[in-house]
Amino acid sequence: MTTATYKNSFLKEVEANVEDGHMVKMCMQCGVCAGSCPLGPHWQHSPQKLFMMIRAGKREEVLTSDSMWMCTSCYNCIVRCPRKLPITHIMHGLAHYAHRLNLAPAKQPTRAIAKLFWDNLVKTGRVNELKFSLAMYFKDGFGQGVKNSMAMQGVGLGLVKAGRLSPMEILGGHKCQDQNGIQKIVAKAREIEDKRRGLA
C-alpha cells in the first residue's frame, strides 16, 4: 500500500514554483485531458493522474516522471478541459521544474533536445537547424551520432537539395546582432525567476 500523505505540502510547492501550478487544485478528475492527448497511450501518468499525484503529495514520483515530457504542445487538453486548466502550460512547467531540480529522467530524449534547443537559441538568438539537428544526433555520443546522421542522411540531402537546409549554416549561419543583449536578458530573467522560487 502506498502511504501517501494526502497533505498539501507538495501541492503548495507546485503552486509556488511551477508555471500555472496554482490551477492544479482545480482539476475535477474528469479525464478529458487523458483522452485528448495524442500521445496519451505513451504516458505512464496522464495529466489527470499527475494532478491527483500532486494532490496526494507524491513529490518524488511526479518530478521523476517521464510523462510530462511526452507533451507535444498540441494544446488539445487545454481547449477541452471543462475546468479550463492550462494543462499544457502546467505540463511544461512541471517538466521544467523537474529539470531544474535535476530530478527529471537523465536520458529523457525530449528533455535532452529541449536543452539543446534552448542553448542553441541563447547562443546566437536564433536556432540553427543544422547545428541543432547534428547536436541532437550526437547527443548520445559520437558513434550513435554517426549512426543517426547516416540514418537521416536521405532526408538531410533532400532538404539540402530543396534549398531548405544550408550546409553553410555549420560555419555560423543566421544569428542576431545583439547576441550579448539576448544572453543578458535570459540570464536576468532566470535570476529573477530562481530568486522567486528560492532556487537561487
Next chain:
Amino acid sequence: MTKKQYAFYPGCTQQKGASGSNFTTSIQLMNEKLGIQLNEIPDWNCCGASIGYGEGGELPRLAINARNLALAEQHLPGQDMVSGCPACWLSSRETVERLHEFGSLMAETNEALKEAGLAFKGTVKARHMVEVLIEDVGFEAMKAPVVKSLEGLKIAGYVGCQTNRPFGIAGESFENPMYLDHMIETVGAEAVKYDQKVTCCGGALAFSEPDKAQNQIRQIVESAYDHGAELIVTPCQLCQANVEIYQSEINKKHGTKLAMPVVYYSQLMTVAYGGSAKEAGLNGQLIRAEKLEGFANK
C-alpha cells in the same frame, strides 16, 4: 493602393536556407497581390518554440518573446506584429496575454529587457499571417486575384495544432475549424472531408520520439489518402516539415508507399494568383506537388 503595413516576425524556419524557406518565397507574390507589406522586425530572435520550456522555463521565455515585441514597438510603431509560423505566433501572443494578465510578470520581464536597453510597453498585437488574410483581407478579396482556378484539385486542409489551439482563429471551432477549407475553396480547389484535420503531427517530438510522432504522421497522411486527397495543405511550418519529411522514413519502416505532397496555403494561393512554380516555392518540396506544378505551368 496603399498597402497594409505589418511588423513581420519571420521566425527561424523562415530564414533563407531554412526548412520553411519555401514559405518565405511563396508569400512574396501572394502579399503583393493582396496589398500586404511585411516589414521585418530588425534583429528579431527565436521565440523558444514549443520545446524551449524544458531549459528555458517561464520568465526567460516570456522575456525573449517580449524582446521581439519591444523591437516591433520601437521600430515599427503602430503596426501589428505578424508571424508566419504558428509557434512564433503562439509564443508571442501568449507572452502578450500573460504579461497583460499578470502585472508582476510584466515588471519582471521589463527588468530583464532593461539589461539590453529595451522596454515593452504592451501596445503591440501579436497576430498570425492567416488571421491577417481572413480578418484584414477577407475571403472575397482573397478570391479577387485568382487567375487560375485550381479546379479539380482535391486537397486535405491540414490545420494541425497551433493556429487552432489554444487561441485559434476567431469564430472557429477547435474540433473542426473551417477557415483552411474556405481558403482552399477560395482558389477553386476542393477541400476533402477527412478525420485528421486537427491531429497533432508530433511537433518537436518528431526529433525526440520519432516512432510516436511518425505514427501520428502516418495517420494524417493515410486519412488524407483514404478520403481522396491529392495534396495536403497546411498553415504550419512544423506540420509541413514533419508530415512531408517523414513519409519516406515511414515507408522505410512500415513498407508503406506514402508520397503525399504537403504545401503551404500560400503556395496554393501564389499558383492560383498566376505565380510560377518557382515563385510558389514548389521547388522546395521533398515530395513534388506535381499536380499543383501542373497548374503553375499552365
Next chain:
Amino acid sequence: MADNNAVPKFAAYICSGCGIGDTLDVGALEKIATREGKMAVVKSHPFLCSTEGVELIRNDIANEGVTHLCIAACSRRAKTEAFSFPAAVSRANLREGVLWVVAEGSDHDEVRQEMAEDYVRMGCAEVKKMTLPLGNPDNKAESKRILVVGGGVTGMTAALAAADAGYEALLVEKSDALGGFARNLVKRVPFNAPHAEPVPTGIDEMAARVSSHPKIKVALSTTIAETAGAPGRFKVKLSNGAEETVGAIVQATGFTTYPLDKLPELGGGQANVTDQAGLETLTSAANGGAIKRTDGKEVKSVVFVQCAGQRGSGGNGDGTHLDYCSGHCCATSIKQAMYFKDQNPDIDTVVLYQDLRVPGMGEDFYRSAQTKGVTFTKGKVSKVTGGNECTVEFQDLILDEAASAAADLVVLATGQVPNAGVNLDEWTAINTLAEGGDEAAKQQRTALVDNTSVLKLTYRQGPDMPQFKYGFADSHFICFPYETRRTAMYAAGPARRPMDMFQAQEDATGAAMKAIQAIENVSNRRASHPRAWDLSFPKARLEGCTQCKRCTVECPFGAIDEDERRFPLFNEERCRRCGTCMGACPVRVISFENYSCDTVGSQIKAVNVPDEFEEKPRILILACENDAYPALDMAGLQRMTYSAFVRAIPVRCLGSVNTIWITDALNSGYDGVMMMGCKKGDDYQCHFVKGSELAFYRTSKIGDTLKQLSLEMERVQTQEVAITDNARVVQLINDYVAQLEKLGPSPMKGFG
C-alpha cells in the same frame, strides 16, 4: 340548467368536416344513428365545431329538449371546449379513429365505412346508458385549512406558502421548537450567486415569520393522535387534546441521520469519527475559532468520507446500509470543509469521494472549495480507524492503488433516513392477523400506530400514506412527483425523497400548491388529479353487494372504508374516479353516471360482428385514456395506418376494466380483445398507480373463462403502452391482427 329528471331525448350530430364527408358516406351514418342508434334527432354539419355548428346543438338542447348527445366527429380528446354541453355526451371518433388510420384508397372503402358505422352505433349505445354528472350532492367539504405536519424547513416553507396564498395553516411540530434539522447547522450551502461561500441558515428569521403569521397556527411539542374523514373535512385529533378540521395535509416529517453505530467498518462509534451533524456541533462549539475535537485537540487535518453507508454500502446495492444517494451530502461536506479552510487555510482538508454530486450551481461551490485549497480525491474508502490519530484506508480510483490518509478527525457523510410513518405492507400483514383475532397482532398493530405512525389515519388501508421505494413517503415519482395515493395529502421534503434544503423549500411550496388545488377541487365537488374536471362519482347498489371487500382493498387511494356490516363506505372526496372499484366488483354494483359496466358493455354489444365467412375479424381494444388512447390518436395525426378490424373504446384506467366486458366481447364473436394500459411495476406510469397492475393481474386469471368458452389464450392480450408509443401501438395492433388471422375466426361467432 340541466338536470337528470327530465325526459331523456337522444340526438346524434355527425360532422362531415376535416374530410370526413369526402371519404365516408355520411348519409349512411345518419341512417345508422336513426335506425340502429334510435336517436330522436340526427343531424349532420360540415363544420360541427364552428360557432354555427355548436349553436345548432345548443339550440336543440335549449329548445328541443335534447338531453343526450352523440357527437360523431373527432376524437374525444379534440375540441373539448367546443363540444362541452350541459348534457350527457358521447363521442364517436370518426376522424382520428377511422379517417386518419384506415389506409387510403377505394380498396378500403368498405371496411372504413363499416368501422365508422360501428363507432356511430357505439356512440349512440353509450350515451343511452349515461347521465350527466352533476357532482356529489353529499359532498361535505367544509374546511380550506391546511395541516402541515413537521416544523422544519420543509414544513415552515409549506405553511408560509399556503398562508401567503391566503389559506390558513395549522403547523404541528413534535419537538419544542421550530427549525428541525437545520436549526443545528452553523451555516448552510448557498442558494444564490456567486455560490461561493457558506451563508447563515436564516432559520430563526423563518421561524419568527411562521410564529407571527396571522394565518398560521403553530402547535409545538404536539403530534397527531388521529386523522379521520376525507379531503375538505379531515377531523384531526392532536396529542394536546385539541380537535381540528382541515381540508388537506402536507406531510413534512423530514429525516433522521443514518445511525453511526451501524457503520463500525467506517469507524462509527470510535473516537474522533463523527458524522456531518456531529461536525456541525463541533463547529458551533468552536464559535468561529479553531474547531476542536471532543478531547479538546485542535483539528489540523480532516478527512471527509462521502457516501458513508449510502449507495449500497459502496455501490453494491446489497442493502447492507442505504441503497440510495442522499443528494445533499457532497455539498454539505464541501461547506463543512470550508468551515476549516475559512478558519485556517493551512488545515489539510481532504474530501474522499466516488462521484462528487453537486448538481446545478453546486459546481461553483465545489470550485470555490478547490480555490480555498480543499483537496478532492476520488477514492473508495474501505476502512476508517478512529482514535487519537485516525486513518482512512481507501482505494485511490484515479491512481488505481491502495492508499491511506491520516487525520485528526474523520467526518462520515451519512445518509438521510425518511421519517415516513408506518410501512403499510408491514401494517397490512399484522392487521390481517389482528382481524383474524390474533391478540399478539392486535398489540403489535396498536404499538405500530402509537409509536411509528405519523398521520394515524383511520383509513381502511392503514394509518399512513403508502411508502415508495426505500421507505420514502409516497410519490408518483415518474409522472407526478407530488402526487400520493392519499387524496389531498402531500409529502414534501426529505420524507418524500432525499434532498437538500433548497430542494426541500421548492418541494414544500409545490406541496402547498397541490394542497390548495385539492381543497378547491373538493369544495367544487370535483375530483382531484388527474381527473380534476370530473363531477362524476361512484355509486354502489349495496343491495347487490356481496361484501367481498375487493373494492375496499383494491382502491389505490384508500377511498373506501367499510361500515360495521362490511359494506363499502365510499368517501367521494378521497376518490379519484379511476373506476378501479368498478373493475374489481364481481357483481358489478359500482358505477359512475357517465362511465359504467353498461356504458362500455353496450358499446361492445353495439358493434356489428360479421360472421366467420366474411373474413372480417373484429378486435376490441380497451385503451387507457391517459396514455394508450392519446397514442392511438397521435398515430392518426401522423397518418399511420392500422387495421380497420379493430374497435377501440377508451377507458379511464385499465384498472376499471371489468372482466365482464371481455367475456361479453368474446361471447359476441369478437376474435380478440387487446388491452392497452400504462407501465406497471416499480417504475409505474399508471396515473392511478395500481390500475394497470391490477388489470394485468386480473387478466392473468382469465384463463378459466377462456377455457370454458374453448378459446385460445391469445384471444386476450394486455400491453403496456406509453403516450409516446404512437408508432408502437400501430405495430402492436397490426401484429395482433396478423396473429389472430393465423388463429382463424373465433368459434363463438354467430352464438352471441
